[in-house]
Amino acid sequence: MSIARRFLIPLLLLAALAPARGQYANSYGYTFNNPVSASCNQMFWDKMNARQTYKALLKKKGYSDAQLERLSTETMEALLAGKEGKAAETPAMAAPAATRFKPARSRLLLPALAGSLGTTAEQKKALTEVFEAGLEGYEKEAASSGLINDVAGAIAYFIGVGYYVIHDGDEPDGDGLEAIGRTLQHTLDTPPFRSIADPDKQKFYELMIGLGTYFAVAYRQAAEGGDAKAAAVIKDAASESLKGFLNLEPSTIRITREGMEIVR
Numbered sequence: 427m428s429i430a431r432r433f434l435i436p437l438l439l440l441a442a443l444a445p446a447r448g449q450y451a452n453s454y455g456y457t458f459n460n461p462v463s464a465s466c467n468q469m470f471w472d473k474m475n476a477r478q479t480y481k482a483l484l485k486k487k488g489y490s491d492a493q494l495e496r497l498s499t500e501t502m503e504a505l506l507a508g509k510e511g512k513a514a515e516t517p518a519m520a521a522p523a524a525t526r527f528k529p530a531r532s533r534l535l536l537p538a539l540a541g542s543l544g545t546t547a548e549q550k551k552a553l554t555e556v557f558e559a560g561l562e563g564y565e566k567e568a569a570s571s572g573l574i575n576d577v578a579g580a581i582a583y584f585i586g587v588g589y590y591v592i593h594d595g596d597e598p599d600g601d602g603l604e605a606i607g608r609t610l611q612h613t614l615d616t617p618p619f620r621s622i623a624d625p626d627k628q629k630f631y632e633l634m635i636g637l638g639t640y641f642a643v644a645y646r647q648a649a650e651g652g653d654a655k656a657a658a659v660i661k662d663a664a665s666e667s668l669k670g671f672l673n674l675e676p677s678t679i680r681i682t683r684e685g686m687e688i689v690r
Contacts, residue, residue: 462577462622462630473499474613475688478605480506482684499612523611524620525578527627534625535632536561543640553640560639561632571604577627578610580634581672587638589681591645591664598681605685637667 480502481494487505494502536557544550564583565574573579582603589598641664648656668674680687 524615527624535629557636579607580631582607584634584638588664602681
């Protein structure tokens with residue numbers, strides 16, 4: 427199997443696993459093969475970028491990071507517009523993030539992802555071990571920030587890996603990635619997202635971390651081995667994955683300590 431073919435398979439995986447009844451559509455006319463991606467459209471990223479702008483403006487007004495994390499994007503907008511009364515309506519104890527899910531007793535997607543990439547039983551077993559190690563490593567780090575079993579954290583991780591690969595091994599700011607996860611929690615805190623079943627959230631969570639791990643390991647091997655052709659293919663695959671799963675144009679990404687900026 428050619429290297430290009432191997433990297434195209436994971437991009438097709440969700441289509442194979444999607445419900446037979448058809449695609450998911452959002453209110454902006456985009457259609458996807460899973461309910462999580464249906465929430466990640468261009469308007470979503472515009473709103474996410476707006477939240478980062480609101481945070482920066484409110485910091486200049488004296489708000490702390492801890493205070494801002496408890497505020498919804500709508501409340502931030504109201505505060506900047508001078509509608510102080512709306513801030514008082516923000517509950518002191520926020521409900522669990524819509525992006526969190528109750529995990530099943532076993533992995534739901536990683537075995538299929540390994541099966542799609544491996545051509546022999548030995549390769550599939552090795553890939554399963556790599557994915558499991560990647561997931562365990564992610565969850566160990568995410569536990570301290572409360573982003574374990576959370577789609578927002580997994581998406582932030584995938585964005586970070588994509589940034590690393592596309593920018594030739596330039597690692598994104600760690601605090602910035604956590605800020606992206608926090609912003610995603612708020613941005614995706616909508617009734618439609620809350621209605622997504624836990625298994626669907628878990629599958630997307632495993633996909634983001636598993637595929638991200640695959641890209642990171644494959645790119646590092648290609649770069650360290652001096653294989654420019656393989657590195658280029660992996661960069662293209664990472665770029666297409668960000669576009670396909672999150673409707674995110676990689677060339678617009680800037681990750682700073684404050685989070686992700688989308689530059690037009």
